[in-house]
Amino acid sequence: MIDLGRQMRDFVVVAILAILIATCAFVVVRNTELTSHQIALADRAIDTIHDSRAPSAHAVVVGPATASRKHPFLRKRQVFDRGIWRPLTDKQLYDMATRYERQGEIAELTADGRGLVVRCIDQPGLPSSRSCTSIAIAITEPAKPAPYPFLVLIGVLGLGAAIAAAGALIGRAGRAGMFAAIAVLAVPTMLWHAWIAASAILLLGGAVALAQRVALTDRIAAALVKNRTALSFLAPAAIAMFVLVATPFFIGIVLGFYDHHAGRWSFVGLSNFTEILSGSGRALDDPLNFWFILGVTVLWTIANVALHVTIGVSLALALSRKWIFGRGIFRMLFILPWAIPNYITALMWKGMFDEQYGAMNLMLHKAGFSGASWFHHWATSFGANVATNTWLGFPFMMVVALGALETIPKELYEAADVDGASAWQRFRHITLPHLRPALGPAVALGSIWTFNMFNVIYLVSAGKPNNSTNILVTDAYRWAFERNESYGMAAAYGTIIFLILLLWTVFGTRIVRSKEDA
């Protein structure tokens, strides 16, 4: 038997969740309807563009961009508005036309919440002052979105509460009453044909009824009360993380199942993922093939981490010798690359590898060689990236290794000397085992940083030649922002990168750690 108090407590918690889901569904449904209605208006306006009396939307024809005669670096357009051609001065229209030429048809709700819809389509047959194609653009009047259905939701809530209470009072029917009460909350979403939201709410109701059966809700409530101080201290950061990290993270995963074209999202299931993982039907050495990029990324990570560790540990060993004069100064100079912001390092090295004036080529010329076009060949371009990243990354490993070396008791070396151990034996059996516990996590961390070292790749080689030096994160970025806003592809890439990193943190760090236990 479930008493009334518990029943109401459970109902209130679940009802809040259900209302949140319903609200999201409402907003999505409303915006979709509004957009399609406004797009229809915009299309009608474009059809009647010659009538010069656009009833519900402002539609114009924009001509192609031409260089200005007075200022050759400026481009301008003509606009056909209400029956006459005149120079275009409206920035929004100009930007829309430029975007149209880049990515094709546009039909979208503008992001400013005013309910405007922008529609751009090709308009070849219109009176044009030039022979080129013109573009028809319509911007609708702002529409008033349907109001939030407060009354409906309050009514449904009251009815649900009554059912839940009745269920508890009748005795034995408590759980059925709870499920029925939640099911009532799903009714409005069914009326909006928001089937995903409706089934989510129903599932929620079923889950709560089941949880009540095994007294899970009671236990959760008891745990919450018992740890209320700890949880209230944790709450600000936890809520912020939920809103700022978890939400975008899940949105990112969901976006991977969509295709984004000209401002419109359409569900495509797994096709982004299959396209990526099958290499998009490209040859294995095609720079846009996922497996090629993954290969470059792995090579990049291994090369860098190996160089960081080798250089860092060697320097730490050298600097840990007591007879080196000025150890503090050396240490300070060697961590300089770590102190410089890494975008500046990257740009600085991009300058060094400049074909014409770069210091690298100037030095090669001085030495009697001909300079190289660093970014025209894969090997030199990749090498330039590795050089930059090695330069900026070894100090971290050096500092970690120096710290670990300081903790080695001197007695160990003295004992080894007494036993007549060679330098190699001392390194192998004393130094190395003491370095491992510190270097293991540092390597794990360093590999994750290098795997995602966006700035170096993006700023030094920028993927040149022909995108072949991109790593996964920079390629994902290019899908999003440089290849027709293929947000869906970029999001799918992000999910795959996340899975790779997760596998690496779970298994890779275990490998690093098991070695340190051995």
Place this chain on the structure above:
Amino acid sequence: MKRRPRLLTMVATYAALIVLVCVVLYPVLLVCKKAFEPGRTLSTSISPVPATFTGQHFVDLFTSSSRGELTFLRHTLNSVVAALATTVVGVVLSCTAAYALSRFRFPGRKLGLTTFLVVQMFPATLLLLPLYVVLDRLGLLNSLVGLVLVYSTTAIPFCVWTLKGYFDTLPRELEEAARIDGASQWMVFRRIILPLARPGLSVTALFSFMTAWNEFIMASTFMTDESKYTLPVLIQSSVGRFTQDWGFFAAGAVVTSIPVMIAFYVLQKYLVGGLTAGAVKG
């Protein structure tokens, strides 16, 4: 009992160290040289000392203006506001959580610690696209508010971990005594822990300030309107696709890096401790 190293070893070690110091210093010196050398193109000599000195690049940097506004000061202001706000949001939201994770035992604590660690380790670039789509919908592109929200995604877990590490080092006796005297948990936190933790709080705050100050790709993606650029975006755009002004770049790089470099040198011993402590315990 110290063994004298062989002469050859000494010479070889010093030679290697000095060569490496040159490799480390040379690119930096080239930038400093360019900052004081006339001309917009890269230098045509490999010497790290400029042939002729000029302060013109710095004058250009501080007096460059667009629409009657001093652009460099504008961008500096953007950077300062974004970094300061991120720091405040990060430290304020995370200090209580860090305390809870350090002192209380409750179900889900392990999970919480791992989550914060993983989020801190994983790059923010993974969230770049979804954040872009969401901020676009909310109309928060080209706005410092949006940028601060984006930066908080990394600042909060970072602050939680570093502060938790610091709280772990504080003795518990004072708190226990205060609890016995009848202080509430919140009183203990506010009156005892926060004052005690001031050094840890300032180090954490400085690090999150530096991270936000040095951030490039998020700012460059979210702030497309030139007046909203932060310093990294401005500096990158000076040698970007459309303009190549290495003198401006060098002067800007010197001016923006020097404060963070000083801070870095002062704080570096805390940084290594914090990073590896998190990785070892997690």
